[in-house]
Amino acid sequence: EPEVTQTPSHQVTQMGQEVILRCVPISNHLYFYWYRQILGQKVEFLVSFYNNEISEKSEIFDDQFSVERPDGSNFTLKIRSTKLEDSAMYFCASKRGGDTGELFFGEGSRLTVL
């Protein structure tokens, strides 16, 4: 069964360092998303991506964040200069299309900023 895969599963970084989280969405999907979950808090929407551009982003997704689909298969989330409060589980998701289509989530990348 096709699935969304994310790497790394866990990354530890120093404050101020750049981090890239990688995702391989399901191959025939057209919509891509990043969500995050700070420990003990709810899952929060970060950004949606369609047709090679950001279609919507939340207040959390400030200038320190960027997304890219560099090669037609990977979908990356870059945090330019990490802060302590960026420590969270980051989930990638993809959807084939349609307003009510199911989002398929990856297993998440846990980011720890020291």
Place this chain on the structure above:
Amino acid sequence: AQSVTQLDSHVSVSEGTPVLLRCNYSSSYSPSLFWYVQHPNKGLQLLLKYTSAATLVKGINGFEAEFKKSETSFHLTKPSAHMSDAAEYFCVVSGVTGGGNKLTFGTGTQLKVEL
């Protein structure tokens, strides 16, 4: 604007007894509603979804949920809990936006199943 409220942060049941996880929603549109489950150190798995078809929705692993518009509720139930059901459950509402659909998650309900 859309939101979901999960009324219980923790629910504990005995194996073999019914499960009820409560969820109320608020949405400006006719909502799509979902329940996702997250097992420890795992990703989010879709249990079931409501998308304006039948109000009683059956999902995987014996779970079901009923959409009640008059009560703005979408409670998750299962007749008989199994140890493997222990996990965190999220009620989710979907809003139709230019980006497809953006999911708004509830705060989650931790289900504990005891022998």
